[in-house]
Amino acid sequence: MKILTREKNWFDQPQNTNENKHLNEECGLFGVWNHPDAAKLTFFGLHALQHRGQEGAGIVSNNHGQLQQKRGLGLVTEVFKDEKDLLDLAGKGAIGHIRYATAGSATINNIQPFNFHFHDGGLALAHNGNLTNAVTLRKQLEKDGAIFSSDSDSEILMHLIRRSHHPEFMGKVKEALNTVKGGFAYLLMTETSIIAALDPNGFRPLSIGKMANGALVVASETCAFDVVGATWVQDVQPGEVVTIDDTGIHTDRFTQNTHRTICSMEYIYFARPDSNIAGVNVHTARKRSGKILAREAKIDADIVIGVPNSSLSAASGYAEESGLPYEMGLIKNQYTARTFIQPTQELREQGVRMKLSAVRGVVEGKRVVMVDDSIVRGTTSRRIVSLLKEAGALEVHVAIASPPLAYPCFFGIDIQKREELIAANHTVNEISELIGADSLSFLSQDGLVEAIGHNELCLSYFDGKYETPLYDYEEEYLKSLEK
Numbered sequence: 376m377k378i379l380t381r382e383k384n385w386f387d388q389p390q391n392t393n394e395n396k397h398l399n400e401e402c403g404l405f406g407v408w409n410h411p412d413a414a415k416l417t418f419f420g421l422h423a424l425q426h427r428g429q430e431g432a433g434i435v436s437n438n439h440g441q442l443q444q445k446r447g448l449g450l451v452t453e454v455f456k457d458e459k460d461l462l463d464l465a466g467k468g469a470i471g472h473i474r475y476a477t478a479g480s481a482t483i484n485n486i487q488p489f490n491f492h493f494h495d496g497g498l499a500l501a502h503n504g505n506l507t508n509a510v511t512l513r514k515q516l517e518k519d520g521a522i523f524s525s526d527s528d529s530e531i532l533m534h535l536i537r538r539s540h541h542p543e544f545m546g547k548v549k550e551a552l553n554t555v556k557g558g559f560a561y562l563l564m565t566e567t568s569i570i571a572a573l574d575p576n577g578f579r580p581l582s583i584g585k586m587a588n589g590a591l592v593v594a595s596e597t598c599a600f601d602v603v604g605a606t607w608v609q610d611v612q613p614g615e616v617v618t619i620d621d622t623g624i625h626t627d628r629f630t631q632n633t634h635r636t637i638c639s640m641e642y643i644y645f646a647r648p649d650s651n652i653a654g655v656n657v658h659t660a661r662k663r664s665g666k667i668l669a670r671e672a673k674i675d676a677d678i679v680i681g682v683p684n685s686s687l688s689a690a691s692g693y694a695e696e697s698g699l700p701y702e703m704g705l706i707k708n709q710y711t712a713r714t715f716i717q718p719t720q721e722l723r724e725q726g727v728r729m730k731l732s733a734v735r736g737v738v739e740g741k742r743v744v745m746v747d748d749s750i751v752r753g754t755t756s757r758r759i760v761s762l763l764k765e766a767g768a769l770e771v772h773v774a775i776a777s778p779p780l781a782y783p784c785f786f787g788i789d790i791q792k793r794e795e796l797i798a799a800n801h802t803v804n805e806i807s808e809l810i811g812a813d814s815l816s817f818l819s820q821d822g823l824v825e826a827i828g829h830n831e832l833c834l835s836y837f838d839g840k841y842e843t844p845l846y847d848y849e850e851e852y853l854k855s856l857e858k
Contacts, residue, residue, distance in 0.1 A: 403424030403473040404424075404501050406470040406562050406593045408590065420471065420599040421434070428474045429449075430448065431485075432472065441466075474487060489525070501563075507557035508557065535551035544565075557786055558785075576842050577612065577635045578636065578638045583611065584605035585605060586604055598647040598650040601649065610653065615629075638788070639837075648661065660826055663692060663826035668746070674816065682745065704743060704745075705762075733766035738763055739766060745812075775815070776826075779806075
């Protein structure tokens with residue numbers, strides 16, 4: 376492992392400087408079948424999932440078999456600015472997507488759902504995740520004459536479906552799903568149905584709900600059900616392909632070779648606290664992680680604060696277990712622009728001050744335990760510690776409610792280079808010094824599993840043990856271990 380010296384500061388290295396809070400979120404999927412206002416419901420569902428991606432949004436509606444699309448760059452409310460945008464998407468069925476790019480550039484051509492018009496009918500596609508054999512598949516498909524309209528890996532599935540020689544449509548879908556590898560949750564919409572599918576490991580969450588009028592909905596997180604008034608019915612399981620049509624829900628499988636390993640970062644950071652994943656409430660898991668962290672760290676301090684917003688649950692658990700007062704020492708301005716678009720380091724620094732403020736009346740003269748969910752590059756942690764000390768905190772002890780992130784993710788999270796991860800290059804004591812903390816503690820891996828409440832988890836970020844082959848990424852990953 377290559378250790379960077381203090382003379383050559385970690386934060387001055389030529390790494391990805393687009394880190395905003397911690398990690399860049401996944402994508403979000405939402406679909407509705409058999410509701411007269413399907414597109415409007417999809418808009419509300421996507422709005423509930425906005426935390427999973429802010430780069431672009433789109434909806435494809437099904438109006439008596441005619442698939443109509445609207446998509447654009449920006450937030451859901453920026454793409455669908457007025458009711459007319461949704462009135463143009465008439466029909467009883469719809470699927471929607473919000474995007475953060477894990478593969479492909481930030482252009483309109485990569486905004487989903489993709490809407491395809493073939494001589495024998497239309498087909499729409501939305502994807503959450505990342506395919507680990509996408510490069511190989513795309514090269515082969517292009518060699519065979521396929522023409523791609525985007526540089527996203529999501530489009531590959533459609534080409535595989537269309538090139539399959541299986542006589543039945545569902546057979547074509549299953550064959551394609553068995554060909555792609557990696558992390559994927561798919562929504563397909565045909566002229567007569569919505570099809571939901573999940574990879575054999577179930578890295579990404581995907582659930583089905585039902586509304587009072589019988590309409591069926593499918594979403595990346597159950598928090599979207601609450602917004603539209605739906606009740607949870609079932610989760611899409613690893614290796615399943617579920618058809619939703621006028622007759623109800625039809626569950627099938629495209630493979631029996633499954634091993635559920637849900638992305639642990641969904642519980643730690645990505646999902647909303649009011650979502651349930653595999654029967655576990657996210658807030659509850661985060662609060663338990665804070666309690667266990669308090670038992671493991673045993674920090675002598677005066678108050679506990681959390682970094683808004685995803686760390687507040689863990690901070691409350693830490694305070695409850697430690698007996699220390701839980702205070703609001705940091706305030707988040709919900710209306711600031713996304714700081715990663717700023718062109719200079721100076722403006723990025725100012726962007727953090729726009730988004731977060733330390734409450735001097737709370738932290739001044741106090742020894743503070745600052746609970747956060749994770750540290751990726753360390754840039755944001757350093758800035759927040761500095762904010763607290765400038766506000767008069769005597770000591771700032773950083774407590775992280777997850778183990779050190781030392782390995783990249785290849786299944787849909789935007790940390791694919793090991794050199795970007797501070798824990799891959801520094802010891803805990805070195806990280807503490809680099810971010811200016813008086814101490815630094817991480818939750819143990821066993822503590823994380825205990826907090827979530829089951830061990831069907833992908834923990835590769837922490838131990839480098841990947842649940843599936845890395846395919847196109849294997850050589851790059853092995854080279855990164857040698858540095």
